[in-house]
Each structure stands twice: as C-alpha cells, then as structure tokens.
Amino acid sequence: MDFLFYMGDVFTPINFGLLLLGTIGGLILGATPGLSPTMAVALLIPFTFQLEPQQGLILLGAAYTSTVAGGAVSAILLKIPGAPANIATTLDGHTMATKGEGAKALQLSFLASAVGGLFGVFLLIFLTPVLAQWALAFGPSHLFWLAILGVTVIGTLDSSSVVKGLLSGCIGLWLATIGFDDIMGAQRFIFHPSVSGGINVIPALIGLFAIPQVITMFTKGRSSDDAEVISVKKHPIRLAFLEVFKRKAALTIGTLTGSIIGLIPGVGGQIAGLVAYDQSKKFSKESEKFGTGHSEGVIAAESANNAMVGPSLVPLLTLSIPGSPTAAVLLGGLLIHGIFPGPDLFMNYPQVAWTFIDSMLIGQILMCIFGLYIAGLAASVARIPHAVMAAIVLGLAVFGSYSVQNSMGDVYVMATLGLGMYFLERFGFSAAPLVLGLILGPIAEANFIQGSMIANATVGIGSYFFTGWLNWLLIVIVLASISYSVWMEVAQRRYTTKDDAVAKEEALS
Amino acid sequence: MKKWIAGAAIALAAMAGTAHADGHESYPERPIMMMVSYGAGGATDFQARIVTMTAGNEDALGMPIAIVNRPGAGGRVGWNWFATEAEADGYTLGAYNIPHFVAQSIEGGVEYSTESFEPIANWGADPAVFVVGADSEFNSMEDVVNYAKENPGGLTFSGAGLFVGHHIAALQLEKAAGVKLAYIPNNQGGAGAMRAVIAGEVLGGVNNLSDAFRAQEAGNVKILGVFDVARNEEFLPDVPTMMEQGYDIDNASVNFRGVMVPKGTPQPIIDKLAEIVPTMFENGRVQSRMAAGGSPMAIMTRDEVLEMWAARQETLEELLAGL
Numbered sequence: 001m002d003f004l005f006y007m008g009d010v011f012t013p014i015n016f017g018l019l020l021l022g023t024i025g026g027l028i029l030g031a032t033p034g035l036s037p038t039m040a041v042a043l044l045i046p047f048t049f050q051l052e053p054q055q056g057l058i059l060l061g062a063a064y065t066s067t068v069a070g071g072a073v074s075a076i077l078l079k080i081p082g083a084p085a086n087i088a089t090t091l092d093g094h095t096m097a098t099k100g101e102g103a104k105a106l107q108l109s110f111l112a113s114a115v116g117g118l119f120g121v122f123l124l125i126f127l128t129p130v131l132a133q134w135a136l137a138f139g140p141s142h143l144f145w146l147a148i149l150g151v152t153v154i155g156t157l158d159s160s161s162v163v164k165g166l167l168s169g170c171i172g173l174w175l176a177t178i179g180f181d182d183i184m185g186a187q188r189f190i191f192h193p194s195v196s197g198g199i200n201v202i203p204a205l206i207g208l209f210a211i212p213q214v215i216t217m218f219t220k221g222r223s224s225d226d227a228e229v230i231s232v233k234k235h236p237i238r239l240a241f242l243e244v245f246k247r248k249a250a251l252t253i254g255t256l257t258g259s260i261i262g263l264i265p266g267v268g269g270q271i272a273g274l275v276a277y278d279q280s281k282k283f284s285k286e287s288e289k290f291g292t293g294h295s296e297g298v299i300a301a302e303s304a305n306n307a308m309v310g311p312s313l314v315p316l317l318t319l320s321i322p323g324s325p326t327a328a329v330l331l332g333g334l335l336i337h338g339i340f341p342g343p344d345l346f347m348n349y350p351q352v353a354w355t356f357i358d359s360m361l362i363g364q365i366l367m368c369i370f371g372l373y374i375a376g377l378a379a380s381v382a383r384i385p386h387a388v389m390a391a392i393v394l395g396l397a398v399f400g401s402y403s404v405q406n407s408m409g410d411v412y413v414m415a416t417l418g419l420g421m422y423f424l425e426r427f428g429f430s431a432a433p434l435v436l437g438l439i440l441g442p443i444a445e446a447n448f449i450q451g452s453m454i455a456n457a458t459v460g461i462g463s464y465f466f467t468g469w470l471n472w473l474l475i476v477i478v479l480a481s482i483s484y485s486v487w488m489e490v491a492q493r494r495y496t497t498k499d500d501a502v503a504k505e506e507a508l509s
Numbered sequence: 510m511k512k513w514i515a516g517a518a519i520a521l522a523a524m525a526g527t528a529h530a531d532g533h534e535s536y537p538e539r540p541i542m543m544m545v546s547y548g549a550g551g552a553t554d555f556q557a558r559i560v561t562m563t564a565g566n567e568d569a570l571g572m573p574i575a576i577v578n579r580p581g582a583g584g585r586v587g588w589n590w591f592a593t594e595a596e597a598d599g600y601t602l603g604a605y606n607i608p609h610f611v612a613q614s615i616e617g618g619v620e621y622s623t624e625s626f627e628p629i630a631n632w633g634a635d636p637a638v639f640v641v642g643a644d645s646e647f648n649s650m651e652d653v654v655n656y657a658k659e660n661p662g663g664l665t666f667s668g669a670g671l672f673v674g675h676h677i678a679a680l681q682l683e684k685a686a687g688v689k690l691a692y693i694p695n696n697q698g699g700a701g702a703m704r705a706v707i708a709g710e711v712l713g714g715v716n717n718l719s720d721a722f723r724a725q726e727a728g729n730v731k732i733l734g735v736f737d738v739a740r741n742e743e744f745l746p747d748v749p750t751m752m753e754q755g756y757d758i759d760n761a762s763v764n765f766r767g768v769m770v771p772k773g774t775p776q777p778i779i780d781k782l783a784e785i786v787p788t789m790f791e792n793g794r795v796q797s798r799m800a801a802g803g804s805p806m807a808i809m810t811r812d813e814v815l816e817m818w819a820a821r822q823e824t825l826e827e828l829l830a831g832l
Contacts, residue, residue, distance in 0.1 A: 180585060196585070198581060328700060
C-alpha cells in the first residue's frame with residue numbers, strides 16, 4: 001500500500017500544477033495528428049532538466065497518459081488517428097461522428113480510456129514482479145506468432161470483403177519492406193531518396209486516413225455550396241456512463257487485451273487497440289454492427305490502448321529494459337536525473353517511483369474530466385464548413401508528417417500514399433488493414449530472421465518455432481482466428497454487390 | 510531622425526556582415542541546429558542533449574544548440590542527409606558515431622565516408638563489453654571460448670545490429686580466439702539485445718558498457734570482459750579487458766560520439782567551433798549530468814579526432830575485408 005502513502009505528494013501545489021499542465025498539454029499534443037505519445041514525451045524531456053526528478057516524472061507520466069487518450073479526438077472527429085494506437089478508434093468512432101454522435105463517441109472513448117488506464121496502472125502497482133517475468137517470456141518465436149496472429153485479423157477488419165482486406169494487408173506488408181532492412185541492412189525498393197529510411201508509420205497513417213478525407217471534403221464542397229451541417233446531438237454524460245458500463249464485454253475484453261499486449265516488449269500499444277477491437281467483434285452478439293458506428297467498437301479500442309500504458313512500463317521499471325519507444329524516452333528522462341530503474345528502484349527512490357505511478361493514476365482521472373469537457377466542444381468542429389475543414393486537416397497532415405523526422409520526404413510519402421488510398425477506397429479497400437500490414441511486417445520479419453538465426457545455431461528451425469506451450473498457445477489462437485474468418489465468409493458470403501459499392505460510396509461522400 | 514539613420518546604418522552593417530562570407534568574427538549570430546541520426550531518447554540523443562545544453566552561455570557559443578533527430582536504418586538516413594543536403598554554413602552540426610558510420614561507408618550503399626565530414630570534437634567513448642545472464646555457467650571469457658570450441662557456430666550472442674560497434678567487437682573476438690560464433694543482430698538496438706541476454710534467448714551478448722553497468726547493478730547480468738585497451742576505472746574497475754584475458758583485441762569497437770560539420774564549412778568557423786566546443790564538454794554541470802547518466806566521457810580535440818578517424822578507417826577496412 002506504499003502508493004497510498006505517497007499519494008499526498010501528488011497534491012502539493014507545484015506537483016499538482018505540473019500534473020494539470022502535463023494532462024492538458026498532453027491532450028492537445030495527442031489530438032494533433034503526427035504527434036505520437038513518444039514524440040510528446042521526447043519534446044518535454046528538456047523541460048525536466050530544470051525540475052526535481054519527482055516533478056519531472058510527474059510531468060512526463062501525465063503527458064504519456066493523456067497523449068494516448070488525446071489521439072482519440074482526431075481519430076473520431078477527423079478520422080485521422082493521432083498515433084497507431086488510435087487506428088481502431090476511427091473504425092466506429094468516426095462513423096458515429098458522421099452520424100452526429102461525435103460528442104457521444106468522445107465521451108465513451110474518454111470514459112473507456114479512464115477505466116482501461118486505471119486498470120493498467122493498478123496492474124503496474126500490484127503485480128509488477130510477476131508481470132516482469134511474463135514480459136521476458138516472449139522471445140523471437142513468440143513475437144513471430146503474435147505478428148502472424150495480427151495478420152489473421154487483417155482480413156476481417158473493416159473491408160467490404162475478406163479478400164479485399166487481405167489484399168490491402170499485403171500492400172501494407174510490401175510497403176513495410178521498403179528501405180534498409182532492420183537486421184541485415186540490405187537495401188530494398190529504394191527508388192527515391194525519400195524512402196531510404198523506410199516508410200515511417202506516422203506519415204503513412206496520416207496520409208492513408210486524412211488525405212482521402214480531405215479530397216472527399218473538397219469534392220463535396222464544390223457540388224453543394226451550403227454543405228449540410230451535421231447536427232451534433234447533445235449527449236448527457238450520465239448516459240455515456242451507463243452506456244460504457246452496459247457494454248461490459250467490450251470493456252473487459254479491451255482492458256484485458258490491452259494490458260496483456262502492453263506487456264510484450266516491442267509490440268505494445270501499436271496493435272493493442274486493433275486486436276482488442278477484433279476480439280470484441282468476434283465475441284459480441286452484435287458483431288454485424290461493428291464498423292457502422294457501434295459503441296462497443298470505440299469502447300474496446302480505447303480501453304485497450306490506455307490499459308497498455310501501465311503494463312508497458314513494467315519491463316522498464318523492474319528490469320531497466322524499455323519495452324516500447326515511449327518507455328525508451330522515459331528511460332532517458334530518468335537517467336538524466338541519475339535514477340537507474342531496476343529491481344531496487346522502489347527501495348532506493350520510493351518517493352520518486354511511487355509519486356510517478358500515483359501521478360499516472362490521478363492523471364487518468366484528470367484526463368477523463370478534461371476529455372469529457374472537450375467532448376462538449378465537439379459540436380463546434382462539426383459546424384465548420386467542409387472546405388475550411390479540409391484546408392485545416394491538410395495543413396495538420398503536412399505539419400504532422402514533417403515534424404516526425406523533420407523531413408520533406410515524409411510529406412511526399414504521406415501525399416502519395418493518401419492519393420493512392422483515395423482511389424483504393426473507391427474500390428472497397430480500406431486503410432486500417434493496410435496500416436496493420438505496415439506495422440506487423442517488420443515485427444514478423446525481424447523476429448523470424450532472428451529466431452531462425454538462433455535456431456540454426458542451436459536446435460533447428462522446426463523445434464524452435466514449434467515447441468513450448470507459449471508457441472502452441474499462439475498457434476492455436478492463430479488457427480482459431482483463421483477458421484472463424486473462413487466460417488464468417490462462408491456463412492455470410494460477404495461479396496460486394498453493386499448495391500453495396502454504391503452504398504459505401506454514398507457513406508464515404 | 511538621427512537615431513533612425515543610425516539604426517538603419519547598423520541594420521545595414523549587420524546585413525552586410527551576414528552576407529559577407531569572409532567575416533566570420535560574429536559567428537554564431539543565430540541558434541545552431543545539431544542533427545542526431547538516432548531517435549529521441551536513445552543514448553546518442555540523450556548525451557547530445559546534455560553536452561550541448563550550455564552552448565547558450567556567454568563563455569561558450571552564446572547561442573543555443575537545438576537537437577534535431579533524423580533516425581532510420583541504423584543512422585544511415587541521417588548521415589546521408591548530412592553528407593548530401595545539410596548546409597555547410599556552420600549552423601548545421603551533426604553528431605557522429607564511430608565506428609558505425611565508418612563501417613557503413615566501407616560496407617557500401619551510403620553516400621558518405623570520413624571524407625564527407627569535418628570533426629569538431631569528441632565527447633564520449635562507450636566501450637563494448639561481453640555480458641552473460643546472471644545465472645549463466647560462464648564466469649570468464651575463457652569459459653565462453655571453450656564452449657565455442659566444443660560447439661563451433663553454436664554460441665549464440667546478441668548485439669545491436671550489423672556494422673555497429675557490437676558487430677565489430679564480435680568479429681574481433683572471432684578472429685582473436687580463432688572460433689566460429691553465432692552473432693545475432695537485434696532489430697531493437699542495444700536495449701533489445703540486452704533483453705535477449707536477460708531472457709535467456711541467447712547465451713551471451715555484446716553491449717554498451719553504460720547499459721551493461723546498469724543491468725549488472727540490477728543483478729540481471731554478469732560482465733566478463735571489456736573490448737578496450739584499458740579497464741574502465743570509473744564504472745567497472747574489476748572487469749578485465751580482453752587483452753588481459755589473452756585475446757588480442759584493441760579499442761576498434763569503442764563507440765566514440767562527437768560533433769562534426771559537413772565538408773565545405775568555412776575554415777574560420779571550424780576553427781572557432783574546434784576551440785569552443787571542447788570547453789563546453791568540460792563544463793561541470795555537463796560532467797555531473799553525464800556521470801549521473803552512467804555515460805563515460807572522453808573529450809578529444811579536433812586534431813585527436815582526425816587521427817582517430819584515420820586509424821579506425823584502416824582497422825575497419827582490414828577487419829571487414831573478409832566479409
């Protein structure tokens with residue numbers, strides 16, 4: 001119960017002020033497309049030079065928590081995920097927003113984030129020693145199977161047919177091979193200097209999601225001068241509370257999946273939201289409603305990506321190994337104050353460590369309060385005329401892509417992918433599977449190569465990838481996931497008929 | 510009116526000053542950018558931020574240095590940009606990592622070599638060390654080499670990637686001990702390679718002294734040897750060098766970090782930077798922050814760095830010739 005003992009430290013005027021600053025700043029940074037949690041934390045580190053270690057960490061912890069949740073704002077209102085973690089949120093969240101339920105979607109997402117986030121931090125508080133061992137259990141072979149599991153999700157994710165989903169996934173996998181490969185350093189498909197470093201996920205994400213939106217908005221603005229104003233329905237917060245807790249299945253699946261995946265070093269938050277979305281879709285009684293603005297989709301995705309925040313710090317705080325890019329940046333922030341994370345962190349620096357964790361707990365609650373306030377403002381976004389909105393989004397897209405690596409090359413990549421995606425969407429392909437392919441490709445490839453190098457030096461590939469309970473557990477889940485997709489395809493025959501295509505076209509425009 | 514004319518005259522003079530290529534006395538007149546070819550939060554980025562934090566002081570450059578990250582492909586993206594596109598006007602500095610960029614230029618496929626850059630000063634030297642899990646049966650490099658002799662090609666050990674310091678150290682060990690080893694490059698850099706050792710996925714690993722020191726303090730690994738010409742008295746006084754354990758291995762794999770500018774930067778600016786930048790590294794606040802972060806420092810002047818670059822070029826060409 002040490003964490004209660006140090007709770008008071010969070011509420012000293014200066015600490016609490018920093019916590020507020022981190023939370024509000026984090027929400028704003030998170031809502032800006034292209035500013036991922038990793039970047040937000042990295043931007044704040046120089047400011048912590050001047051602060052006490054405890055205060056610096058409060059700022060960083062609060063910013064980490066709220067940027068992850070803030071990404072949902074642009075995902076829902078603009079269909080631009082703030083970070084890979086928010087991709088799944090666009091699927092139902094943005095559909096809700098186009099139906100005028102933007103305020104409701106935002107309220108649900110912040111409430112679900114807070115529930116998931118609190119659960120994740122409590123896991124960090126109570127189960128850290130146990131979880132640290134679990135985080136180490138995932139070697140190259142397990143990460144490979146996990147990535148394959150992600151690939152099996154691709155087909156059923158938000159496309160008009162399984163085949164088209166798989167095709168866009170393949171395009172993503174191919175895009176992932178561009179650049180120097182991670183392990184051997186071989187150059188692949190570098191046909192232009194812009195892609196010599198590979199396709200960075202953030203500009204790709206912005207391009208694939210935002211540019212088709214922008215083009216659609218522009219075309220629409222021309223056809224009708226008085227672009228119809230979507231009326232945003234007011235949605236009382238009380239009803240949002242009821243809704244979140246009524247959807248227990250989605251909330252539980254999202255929270256648990258997020259916590260477990262958050263623990264696994266190197267995979268982390270990027271796919272937590274998508275896997276949780278897919279799982280709750282498969283378990284839901286109303287699975288056919290997913291993708292049409294269903295509240296369960298938003299709840300599962302957002303509870304998962306915030307639940308991953310706490311567990312993702314377990315390997316860092318106990319083993320001094322950063323499990324995610326954000327954790328690596330936080331490690332830099334700790335070291336700069338002379339604090340070495342490790343098993344004795346909580347013995348040597350209890351005040352710093354516990355206050356940091358407490359600030360994440362309080363940060364989740366503050367994030368939820370401010371988030372609900374922002375949700376009330378969602379109406380004003382929808383009142384902006386399409387042409388103006390399109391210009392704003394385009395500006396943000398260029399700014400966001402450029403700022404990731406200060407490179408114009410990323411802006412070209414963003415624009416090219418976006419333009420291509422606009423046409424692919426006309427044919428019933430969608431962006432989410434493509435991005436998933438782009439994220440999973442390197443994980444699957446690098447771990448396969450590493451695994452087979454180890455296997456060749458020791459036991460051989462067959463027994464390396466196919467022995468051990470964890471490998472088999474993952475293989476069984478992969479097989480189950482594939483059979484489910486096949487069964488769904490056969491049972492529902494989800495071919496795109498001409499009518500479907502027309503309906504989709506109308507929904508898009 | 511007089512004041513106005515005087516003001517205009519000063520402004521004109523200032524403009525003429527910036528336009529004139531010869532007069533570099535007033536350099537720097539605006540903030541300077543420093544490119545780091547690794548991501549924010551990594552060891553190079555983290556150290557670059559610390560050693561440049563006093564640049565704005567009156568006794569230093571008088572202008573702040575802003576860090577800009579251009580990560581990708583093990584540093585190749587950033588250095589390619591620095592060699593081909595960065596402006597050689599003294600307002601664009603870069604951080605170098607030796608032996609990484611030299612080894613990459615020998616391997617080929619990049620647009621830079623030691624000829625593309627002008628070193629300014631060196632701030633850090635992070636030697637590679639050999640680590641094994643805390644419960645490993647190996648207690649010395651001799652145990653490791655004996656195992657490798659009994660199982661040729663069967664000793665798996667991790668490192669941060671190909672053509673980086675860890676890989677060079679691995680090649681040197683293979684050559685000096687006359688054994689075949691299975692070097693497993695990790696796609697997540699030094700942190701990923703360390704994780705593989707702690708989790709027992711590999712039997713050992715080459716890693717940075719600073720990271721290995723922390724992991725040993727945490728009770729996760731044992732450090733068996735240092736790939737350097739002398740022991741590290743500050744952090745690891747009890748760990749013998751490879752040379753002491755009978756393997757002829759020098760400091761070719763030590764990760765040197767420092768500041769450079771693109772070729773073509775005006776000589777007066779290079780001279781001024783070469784004079785001031787090392788004094789920035791000697792600043793007490795910088796030193797204490799670096800020590801707190803477990804980052805060993807090695808301050809070298811421009812002439813010493815030029816010599817070191819040339820020496821590395823020679824050793825690495827020889828070592829990588831067999832690949």
